Amino acid sequence: MKALKRDVQSVIKNLKALTEKAEKMAKRLDAVESVKAPKKRVTKSGSAATRKKAVKAKKAVKTAKAAKTAKTATDTILAIIKRQKKGIDTASLKKKTDFDTKTIRNVIFRLKKQGKIQSTTRGIYMAI
Numbered sequence: 001m002k003a004l005k006r007d008v009q010s011v012i013k014n015l016k017a018l019t020e021k022a023e024k025m026a027k028r029l030d031a032v033e034s035v036k037a038p039k040k041r042v043t044k045s046g047s048a049a050t051r052k053k054a055v056k057a058k059k060a061v062k063t064a065k066a067a068k069t070a071k072t073a074t075d076t077i078l079a080i081i082k083r084q085k086k087g088i089d090t091a092s093l094k095k096k097t098d099f100d101t102k103t104i105r106n107v108i109f110r111l112k113k114q115g116k117i118q119s120t121t122r123g124i125y126m127a128i
Contacts, residue, residue: 062083073097073099073103074110074111076097076099077093077097077099077104077108077111078111078116078117078127080093080096080097081093081111081125081126082127084126084127086124087120087121087124087126088124088125088126089124089125090104090105090123108125112125115128
């Protein structure tokens with residue numbers, strides 16, 4: 001019985017030591033996660049290609065935000081068409097939304113019928 005008691009006590013002691021080690025590791029991990037990498041800033045002295053990439057990234061974020069706020073495919077496509085001043089074609093809509101061509105065509109047909117968009121030229125759609 002005494003041997004069993006010693007074994008249990010040694011197991012408890014080892015568990016406490018392991019718990020302390022795990023807590024230390026968790027603290028180190030938190031410290032590493034809290035350190036953030038500095039953000040790169042695009043300056044006017046940067047190259048034109050760098051500025052274009054920054055502008056494209058901002059547009060992608062706006063498109064993603066619009067897609068998140070829109071609930072249906074119709075809302076999503078209408079939001080994208082409204083943002084385009086010169087109009088947009090179905091190929092561009094397909095790239096921005098990842099919808100099927102058939103879905104895009106059906107939505108465009110429905111929006112034209114409702115009077116929310118119009119064709120400026122063949123295949124180019126603008127909001128009214």
